[in-house]
Amino acid sequence: MPELPLHALAHARAGDKGDRLNISLIAYAPELYPLLVEQVSESAAASVLAHRRPSAVSRYELPKLHALNFVFDGVLDGGVTQALNLDSHGKTLSFALLGLRVQVPDELMKFARGATRKR
């Protein structure tokens, strides 16, 4: 089964409140939503930010929007008022999640974007 980064299947946006980060993950096509639900578990999402040692990760399902919403606690080094990171808001981390690789069944490959695109 082909393996692709989430970037080919979904888009995402990150937002912060204090030391808490949320990342929405939105399937480009409704047909891809079950794949996200199955493969992008809380622990799979947490693995992307493992080095930030999240204290908790929650996932909310929004089937009508074919979207998932992840909430990561304690991953922003104290957040915008304390972190030494260039991106103290964690705004760029949406694309860290989109780097996660998932298995895509052949019948869903037609919904993937940029799969044949050269980098």
Next chain:
Amino acid sequence: MAERMLVGCGAGYSGDRVDAPIAVVRDLRASGEPAAIIFETLGERTLALGQLRRRENMATGHEPKLRALLAPVLGDCIASGISIIGNFGAANPPAAGEIIAGLAREAGVSLRLGIVTGDDMLDAEGLEVLRACCADLAADKALVSANVYLGAAPIVEALHNGAQVVVTGRVADPSLTLAPLMHAFGWAEDDWPRLGQGTMAGHLLECGAQVTGGYFADPGFKDVPAPDLIGYPIAAVARDGLFMIGKAMGGGVVDRRTVTEQLLYEVHDPAAYLTPDVTADISAASLSELGSNWVQVDGVTGHARPEKLKVTVCYDGGWLAEGEISYLGPNATARAQLAADIVRRRSPRGLRIRCDLIGVMSVLADDAGEAWARLNEVPDNEDVRLRVAFAGPDKAEVERGLQEVEALYCAGPAGGGGIRLALRPRIAATSCFVPRSAVKPKVEMVEVRGA
């Protein structure tokens, strides 16, 4: 009474494009429908920065771009009956009121201004409440600002009193939009489903272009027409609360992708988005594209508002310093790492230090940008910029760390160049919750006579 109202957004944050309101107001006027325009210019720390400016000069502390944002549209809004509602009062709503009055006189426009205060908790009474409610409150002298999030009610009161422009300090962002809807449609303060809908319309508007193709483009995957000329958002809200999101003429795009991203932006539990007005619920929300950059949002509702109100407390957060230096060509990464090691060894103990290695192509390139055509030929990790960040409570200590980056020119590894140094004070923030009974919003009305 109107069956539908348009609410446009002229700014989504303090650093936003100042020409954005012009197209929004033009389209609101052309519609001929009842309309308002909101300006959301307060981030978590923006208000604290305003408070610091106000300490220096009592006539400041408001949004610095207020004149630039309002001057081009104030006269047109008043002439067309478009209400203006903004939290651009920041730490000093009365001073913002003075500026708006001045702009009106210059333009020969008469108007009625509503000024909302009562969010500032840094007086004796407010501090007493904070001490009782906030476990980790900083010492008084370190406090820079403490502002409670007010809801829509005082803005509704100002509109009810005939305000054409309403200036606030800290108000929950979606309340800026909810208030004119409550005023226009007579929604009750406990009509939770309606307040939930108006709040989420406000949520979609409050970050400006973020729902119309801003913060969205990903070349080859999500392309945005004319991203340099994005039309800012306009919501069309019906009396029953159903709403759709569109945009002013210009570039950008409104479709289910842009609206979904913004609907979930800074949301935690989608069934409980808390504001002072309502607990909004988007867990069953759905979207339909109506064409021409309009998206209808169905299934939004609301539940009873939270009992307590949130206060953001900002205090002196010490100093942040950043120093950078570049290394190029063979072994660049090793030299940058060695430089980081030297700085770490020589910096004062106890300072927080972080080192980053940055770089795609910078110091190798040319002013005309010709080198970008050969980006793919540049080996990885051969145009490396070391960034060192320091933080600590003591300015002199942080400066000493920074000085160690500067000294890399002559005493560090081979071939370092392009040093940049920056030092700035930092605002720290925390939040706590206070009872509603401890908060007393005030609404002051001011008549301005144009010349």
